[in-house]
Amino acid sequence: MKLFLIGFLLFITMCGKTQNTFTSSNPFYSESKLSYQAPAFDKIKNGDFKPALVEGMRVQLQEIEKIANNSKPPTVDNTLVAMEKSGVLLERVRNIFNLYKDGNTNDELQKVSEEIAPKLAAHRDAIYLNTKLFKRIGTIYNNRRKLKLDAESNRLIEFYYQRFQLSGAKLSDLDKAKLKELNGQEATLIAKFNNQLLLAGKNGALVINNKSELAGLTQGEIDAASRDAKTRNLTDKWILPLQNTTQQPSLQSLANRDTRQKLFEASWNRAEKNDSNDTRNTISQMSKIRAEQAKLMGFPSYAAWKLQDQMAKTPEAVQQFFDRLVPAATAKAKTEAADIQALIDKQNGGFKLQPWDWNYYSEQVRKEKYDLDDSQIKPYFELNNVLENGVFYAANQLYGLTFTERHDLPVWQPDVRVFEVHDKDNSIIGLFYCDYYKRDNKSGGAWMDNLVNQSKLLGTKPVIFNVCNFTKPATGQPSLISFTDATTMFHEFGHALHGFFANQKFLILSGTSVARDFVEFPSQFNEHWALDPNVLKHYAIHYKTKEPIPEVLVDKIKKAGTFNQGYKLTEALAASALDLQWHTLSENEPIKDVDRFEKESLKKTKLDLPEVPPRYRSSYFLHIWYNGYAAGYYAYQWTEMLDDDAYSWFEENGGLTRANGQRFRDMILSKGNTEDYGKMFRAFRGHDPNIKPMQISRGLISK
Numbered sequence: 061m062k063l064f065l066i067g068f069l070l071f072i073t074m075c076g077k078t079q080n081t082f083t084s085s086n087p088f089y090s091e092s093k094l095s096y097q098a099p100a101f102d103k104i105k106n107g108d109f110k111p112a113l114v115e116g117m118r119v120q121l122q123e124i125e126k127i128a129n130n131s132k133p134p135t136v137d138n139t140l141v142a143m144e145k146s147g148v149l150l151e152r153v154r155n156i157f158n159l160y161k162d163g164n165t166n167d168e169l170q171k172v173s174e175e176i177a178p179k180l181a182a183h184r185d186a187i188y189l190n191t192k193l194f195k196r197i198g199t200i201y202n203n204r205r206k207l208k209l210d211a212e213s214n215r216l217i218e219f220y221y222q223r224f225q226l227s228g229a230k231l232s233d234l235d236k237a238k239l240k241e242l243n244g245q246e247a248t249l250i251a252k253f254n255n256q257l258l259l260a261g262k263n264g265a266l267v268i269n270n271k272s273e274l275a276g277l278t279q280g281e282i283d284a285a286s287r288d289a290k291t292r293n294l295t296d297k298w299i300l301p302l303q304n305t306t307q308q309p310s311l312q313s314l315a316n317r318d319t320r321q322k323l324f325e326a327s328w329n330r331a332e333k334n335d336s337n338d339t340r341n342t343i344s345q346m347s348k349i350r351a352e353q354a355k356l357m358g359f360p361s362y363a364a365w366k367l368q369d370q371m372a373k374t375p376e377a378v379q380q381f382f383d384r385l386v387p388a389a390t391a392k393a394k395t396e397a398a399d400i401q402a403l404i405d406k407q408n409g410g411f412k413l414q415p416w417d418w419n420y421y422s423e424q425v426r427k428e429k430y431d432l433d434d435s436q437i438k439p440y441f442e443l444n445n446v447l448e449n450g451v452f453y454a455a456n457q458l459y460g461l462t463f464t465e466r467h468d469l470p471v472w473q474p475d476v477r478v479f480e481v482h483d484k485d486n487s488i489i490g491l492f493y494c495d496y497y498k499r500d501n502k503s504g505g506a507w508m509d510n511l512v513n514q515s516k517l518l519g520t521k522p523v524i525f526n527v528c529n530f531t532k533p534a535t536g537q538p539s540l541i542s543f544t545d546a547t548t549m550f551h552e553f554g555h556a557l558h559g560f561f562a563n564q565k566f567l568i569l570s571g572t573s574v575a576r577d578f579v580e581f582p583s584q585f586n587e588h589w590a591l592d593p594n595v596l597k598h599y600a601i602h603y604k605t606k607e608p609i610p611e612v613l614v615d616k617i618k619k620a621g622t623f624n625q626g627y628k629l630t631e632a633l634a635a636s637a638l639d640l641q642w643h644t645l646s647e648n649e650p651i652k653d654v655d656r657f658e659k660e661s662l663k664k665t666k667l668d669l670p671e672v673p674p675r676y677r678s679s680y681f682l683h684i685w686y687n688g689y690a691a692g693y694y695a696y697q698w699t700e701m702l703d704d705d706a707y708s709w710f711e712e713n714g715g716l717t718r719a720n721g722q723r724f725r726d727m728i729l730s731k732g733n734t735e736d737y738g739k740m741f742r743a744f745r746g747h748d749p750n751i752k753p754m755q756i757s758r759g760l761i762s763k
Contacts, residue, residue, distance in 0.1 A: 081111040088112035088153045094469060095480075096491050096521045097512050099156050102470035106168045109157050113176050116150030117183045123147070124187050127196075134196035136209065140216055144517055144566050151567075154180075155511050162503045163495060163527050164472050165258065174251040181247035185240045188227035197221055215734050216566050226368055228357060235356055242353050249346045253339055254503070254686045260337035261302045261680070262500050264330030266323050268298040276315035276420075278435070280540070284531045291500070302327050303529060304504025304682055306631070306673050309542075312419040312434070317411075324416035331679040332655075339679045340654040346685060347642050348651050355647035363643040363691035370575045370692065371737040375644055378694045382640075384751060385697065386633055386666055388760040392626025397671050399425055415673045422624050430620040434542055437617070440600040440609040443496060443530065443539035446546045450599030451553045452479075454589040458721030459557070460484025463492070473499070475532070481560055489560050490514070493525035496539075496549075497532040504529055505682065506548050508555035508583075514562035514570045522571065524559045526552040538603045543617060547590045554586025555579075561729040569733040576692035578737045580699035581706070582729055588707045591618065592716050622759025627672055629697075629758055634674035636694040637665040639684045643691035654678050702741060704753035709745055 083089070087103040089112075094100060123146035130138055161173045187193070200207075201221040204214060228239045267289070268274060274282050285298035292299065300310050300323055308327055314320045331339040350362040359365035363375040372378050400421045401413045413421070427433050448463070455461040463479040471478060475497050481489040493511070495502075512523035528548060533539045555572060558579070562571030572579055589595050593614075600609035641661035645652070658678045662668035676683065683689035706728075710720055727744040741749060755761045 082115040086112055088116075088149065088156075091148075091152065095466075096488075096523050097152075098469050098478075098491055098523055099511055100470060101472045104156065104160075106166065106172075109153065109160070109169070110172050110176065112153040113150070113157065113172075114179070116147065116153050117179065120147035120150050121183065121186055124190065124193065128190050128193040130196075134199045136200060136207070136213055136217065139193075139196045139200060140220055141517065141566075143220070144216075144515075144568060148518070150183075151513070155509070155513070158509060159472065159511065159525065161254075162507075164499075165501045165503075170255045170258070174248065174255060177247040177251035178244040181243045182240065184227075185236075185243055188224050188229060189231075189236045189240065191229075191233075194224045194229040197224055212565055212569065212734050215569060219569060219733065222369060226357075226365070231356070239353065239356050242349050242356070246346060246349045246353070249342055249349070250686055253342045253346070254682070256337045256339050256342060257331055257680055257682060257686070258503060260331040260333070260339065261304065261504060263337065264302050264326050264333075266300040266302075266319075266326045267294065268300065268319070271298065273316050273319045274298060274314070276313040277310060278313075280533060280537060281310070281313070281531070283534050287534070300326075301498065301500075302330060302504070304680065305675055306677060307415070307419055307675075311416060312423050314420065317417070320416040320420060321414070328673070328677060331677075339685075343642075343678060343681075343685050344651045344654055347645060350643060350690065351645045351647045351649065361644040361646060363640060366643070366691045370695075371577045372694070372698060375640060375691070378640060378698075381694065381698060381701075381751075382633060382637065382665070385629065385755075385760075388755070389626055389629040389633055389758075390666065390669060392760060393630040393669055393672050394626070396422065396425075396624060396626045397669075403428070413671050415671055418627065418671055422627070426620055426623050430616050430623065432613075432616040432620050436613060437543050438540040439602050439604065440613075441541050441543060441546045442601075442603045443541050443545075443549075445599055445601055445603075446541065446549055447494065448599075449601070450546065450590065450595060451549050453598050454550070454586075454592070454595045454716070455553070455557065457594065457716055458589070458718065459561075459725055460718060460721075461489070461560075462486075466491070488521070490522040490524065492556060492560075493523075495525065496528045496530050498529040502527070502529065503682065506552050507687075508552050508559070508572075510559055510571070513567050514559070514564065515567040516563075516565040518567060522559045522562060524556045526556060528552065540603065543590070547587050550587050550590045551583045554583035557586065558582040558729055561725050562732055563730040564732045564734060571732050574733045575695075575737060576689060577695040577698045578702075580695050581702040584696075584699055585703035585706055585724075588703070588710075589716065591621075594716055622757075625758045625760070629760075630667065630669060630672045631675040632697060634662055634665075634667040634672070635676045635681065636697060637661060637667050638674055638676075638678055638681065639689070639691060639693040641665070642678070642684070700757075701749050701751050701754045704757045705745055705750050706741075708753045 086108050087100050088108060091097050092100050124143070127139055127142045132138060161169050197220050201217055204217045228236055231239060268285065271282065274285065282298065285300055288299040288301055289297040300308070302308060306327055308323055311320055311323060314323065331337060354360070354362040354365040357365050361375065367374055367378070372381070397413055400418065403421055403425055404411065404413060404417070423434065452463045460483065462482045464482065466478045466480055469478045471493065473495060476493055476495045479492045481492055483489050506528040508524065508526050510522060510524055512520050514520060514522040530539070530541055530545055559571040564570040596614060597608050601607070638658060638661055659668070662674070683693050689695065713720055724744070728740065731740055738748065752761070756763055
């Protein structure tokens with residue numbers, strides 16, 4: 061106990077020394093006066109974050125100590141509700157800091173991120189390893205059946221008790237001190253990894269010296285590559301930036317095989333250049349620390365520890381799920397590879413299919429089999445039209461929502477748009493921000509998060525943002541995106557709907573604050589409406605002719621729906637398997653050579669197809685080393701099972717109707733983390749999750 065208290069007191073002292081830098085001139089000093097506490101982005105400066113974060117931690121620890129040392133018998137109100145009311149300042153600044161460090165970062169913020177990460181980890185430990193506080197929560201937990209509380213309050217008790225338990229609250233004082241040290245080390249490495257990867261991705265972009273090497277790209281894509289080069293002060297050159305996935309969008313179009321290989325290898329090796337941005341040593345250390353954390357907690361592996369509060373519960377359940385998918389997925393991928401190789405041979409290519417060839421030739425196979433060319437599709441998917449007449453329209457048809465653009469609220473980048481979200485009765489639900497274009501100071505991928513979280517207790521409405529990484533068009537040109545990109549917009553807005561329909565009293569149970577293997581369910585479910593006939597005809601409008609997408613093209617998209625699904629599922633399963641293999645390592649195993657371990661893991665799980673690399677390689681697997689999906693990347697496939705099964709209910713019951721949308725909203729989207737996930741799903745669907753609709757959707761089995 062002594063070591064823990066010394067560390068705790070040192071942390072308090074450290075915070076106290078810097079609190080005088082936090083003054084009323086700091087924009088985080090009090091809650092925003094803008095609509096729904098929307099952040100005053102025009103007033104926020106880099107230097108505002110660190111003092112606000114430190115002060116937020118200091119204030120919350122004072123609040124927590126007061127709760128823990130309360131001389132009155134513990135009750136839900138004086139303990140758990142009081143905890144829910146604590147940390148308001150820290151919550152306010154962290155939400156915005158998370159947006160900036162991932163979506164609008166710079167050298168100064170990256171430095172703050174690395175510096176503050178271990179302090180935030182220590183702060184969390186100071187709460188969840190507080191013996192007095194856990195004793196009060198334990199008393200409430202043991203007496204919960206006598207209290208006759210409402211369902212959400214009962215869930216709050218169970219949630220806090222489990223979270224404290226899984227955070228180490230039952231450990232001895234000596235082990236608590238060890239866990240705290242490991243948590244701080246992990247937090248430092250997590251922040252370091254993110255900063256390394258951001259720079260590795262930026263520096264790893266492929267520089268093209270000769271325009272002829274870009275043959276196959278559209279003029280708009282070539283112009284974008286030229287603009288990217290000019291932003292880096294490179295003249296008469298072109299740059300192909302890297303997305304966070306292994307395969308890159310341009311590989312589908314680049315006709316020059318050497319360029320394809322260079323682009324693929326730039327992606328594959330981005331974080332493995334034996335320089336300061338090489339992440340391999342960082343993740344090796346991180347995996348070792350996570351195994352040590354699990355051992356200290358009494359679990360055989362990190363995955364066994366972290367899956368306790370998930371829908372799957374155990375690594376064995378996840379592996380059994382994989383076992384039902386891997387054989388069919390890899391078999392289909394091998395068939396697809398054979399089709400591609402046959403095309404290469406037919407064209408007298410004279411080479412064996414490689415990963416950098418797959419997207420280029422599979423696109424040709426798709427055109428040959430389904431007469432479907434991506435260049436035919438993009439003119440019908442103009443980004444703003446997809447948003448307003450597709451994403452928003454589907455939300456209106458299902459849930460009665462309407463959207464009013466706000467031009468009076470400050471934003472963090474000029475491209476960002478803001479909408480006020482109105483419910484079916486015209487009451488205001490909250491605000492929606494969207495930031496869709498790629499920048500060098502933005503992490504790859506797409507995501508949703510809250511700037512303000514919903515809570516009846518705190519009287520707050522959700523303020524939510526979506527971020528994507530689409531290529532920005534030249535000034536005056538339309539922003540044409542692929543159908544895949546349009547689906548991504550529906551996906552991320554599905555997360556937003558989950559947040560907007562939050563209807564909880566308690567912040568910690570609100571909206572998307574659910575298990576990793578449940579949180580992707582609403583987002584992937586929302587993807588289905590991108591191709592719904594009533595929605596599609598409303599937003600898939602040719603940007604020039606203003607004609608809706610012809611039915612013949614829609615039929616081609618639908619028929620091609622199961623095309624290349626063997627590849628796509630195999631690359632995703634390979635990434636999920638890597639995640640599980642990294643996080644089922646035991647504490648006594650030596651630090652791993654990343655590349656060797658990766659190869660051995662893919663072979664062991666029978667996912668080592670040479671033509672199908674994992675969607676994310678270990679060295680740039682942002683989800684599991686930084687984004688909180690450690691031992692949880694399987695969630696994307698698991699929740700696909702949930703969303704396909706749920707969508708099959710809609711198909712059986714009339715499809716896109718307000719009544720069906722309301723039922724889904726009431727039984728899934730508005731529940732937050734207030735019920736057992738299996739129970740919640742069974743109540744909606746009428747049975748446990750059925751994998752068959754997913755297998756049909758992927759083309760692994762027939763109807």
